[in-house]
Amino acid sequence: MSDWLAAWGRFVLEWLSQLGRASLFLLQMLRALSFLFSRPGLLIKQLHAIGVLSLPIILVSGLFVGMVLGLQGYSNLVDFGATSSLGTVVALSLIRELGPVLTALLYAGRAGSALTAEIGLMRATEQIASMQMMAVDPFIRVLAPRFLAGFIAMPLLTGIFTAVGILGGYLVAVVQLGVDGGSFWGQMQAKVQLFADISNGVFIKSAAFGLVANWIALFQGYQAAPTSEGVSLATTRTVVDTSLAVLGLDFLLTALMFGVW
Amino acid sequence: MSVITTRPGAAPLHDDSLVTVRHLSFSRGEHRIFRDVDLSIPRGKVTAIMGPSGTGKTTLLHLIGGQIRPDAGRIEVDGICVNELGRKDLYQLRKRMGVLFQSGALFTDLSVFDNVAFPLREHTRLSESMIRTLVLMKLEAVGLRGARALMPSQLSGGMSRRVALARAIALDPMMILYDEPFAGQDPISMSVLVQLIRTLNDALGLTSIIVSHDVKETATIADYLYLISDGQVVDHGTPEELSHSTSPWVDQFIHALPDGPMSFHYAAPPYEADLLTGTSP
């Protein structure tokens, strides 16, 4: 019994100190951001590695998710003769939930894990240490540009995912199943609100997810043990922790934005 | 421990020492790595710090470079106490130090040219043509001017260490720290590196500190040797002096004997008793 209690205590203490380390790490990255304006080239390079190279998976996934929503929504709504609100169903579920959440999960798998592995290997091969010994701050040269690029890329990727998803829904519903195109868009426009849905759902949620996903990925890479085992463990942790954090945060944000209490 | 008695006490104060270490103590967790160590590195010479693997030689380099701080003692580089410096002053001092890491630590996403240009671009506002001239000069010095367009993944181990050396001297430092420069090298690239370290030291007026366990190669170029074991300086002197040392420990290390004061066996209970007791591993 007391062993069990002690184990719990150790776990909580370890978790708290981990949180403390991660917070300090975030502060150091944010402080390094101000130096970035003199080196915009670094940001461009990372936006390419993080954003542009994530585009294919986002485009393809978005299209398929939208098409599936169109099919499923149609087969349910057709029983009530309410297929005209299919556009609303597809758009709202994508904008409020599926767009930001799925993009963040895909991002964790595609870009987050790559960031962790890259930083972890840079540490394992002493590149970070050699940079420090050349009097170059790795927070400015390596971490802050990646963090900012990820933070910018996430809302853009979410917007693209959502837009492509709606187009996919349109393809299935209107082109394939013959739902009236006018009511597809019209009902959507009547129900989707610019500020309540799009800016809350797509913009604020994805910005929050971008912050968390990149924070976790870079922190895990930076504190990974400098061995191949350590780097692989950190990469796994990035994907798991980011997924859990995104889903938990999503519930919190949804309750704040759309909740009725 | 009783055998390690040859030359106890403080290291000699060289007439002109660039690095002095006084009463250095450092431990990692429960494990004590250095106990009251004194060292002094003469200016303009090649000094080697030698000892068996796992004795904290690399840690000593990290301490001199200010990457970690000692528990007690002082480390002075060119009269500046490294372990009391703030971040900014430390970075200023590091611009005058070059470090050659064991793995070379080249930036894998940059070409050979850009790797050597990296410190110049970060710390100077020189024009691109000026940087090109400087980079080609440094690469010529290590004999790799022709490899400037290659990526680090295309280089052999010896070549990437030479590129890292060119990068380390890019800012014309006052000293270079070499971390195991000969580990895992074939005989040819080993002798190339030995040659390079010596000629660069003399041609550029550097001070070199080599951390190594390769006795033969290191002894051929070092002006002065320190032997470290178990957190303490065991012996020091010129290679000539040490090869005639009467200490059995120094004798074992310098002549690479498999058994001696440094036992072949890791500490263990008596063999027979161990075999006959129970089932636990």
Next chain:
Amino acid sequence: MKQKNLELAVGLFVALGLAAFLMLALKVSDLTSFGDDEGYRVTAKFENIGGLKTQAPVTLSGVRIGRVVHIGLDPQSYEAVVTLLINPKYNQLPDDSGASILTAGLLGEQYVGLDPGGMDTYLKDGGTIKLTQSALVLEKLIGRLFANIASGGSSPANTPAPAPAPAP
């Protein structure tokens, strides 16, 4: 050259992202459906608005001409006050038009339907629609039905059970 390609790719990426947001704003959301706050406002009082919500459409002969922008309560008469925003294109609605709260389909959302009157004067900004018909509240309807049955309602339309076949 390589740096140029990189910049081009990133530029394309950012443009694509912004285009996606533009599409979401213009094509998907309510931003354009009625130039946001353009149009004129008229109010109508209803005894009961049922499940009417703001943003609900306002239609005339099934054509969407505006939306509900505000729902309030008149503290004196205890009536619901619904503010409608009508597109300025449709500025020739007769003064005596009526408004009723209707339901799209059996389970659909509720909306405001206008029935044009015959006057020569037209509704203006700040005007009121006097002739209104409240939402049909299902519970009240059923309640009235049962009351009719209980009192032996004479109207055959109110009798749900089939009347016994008249004797020849």
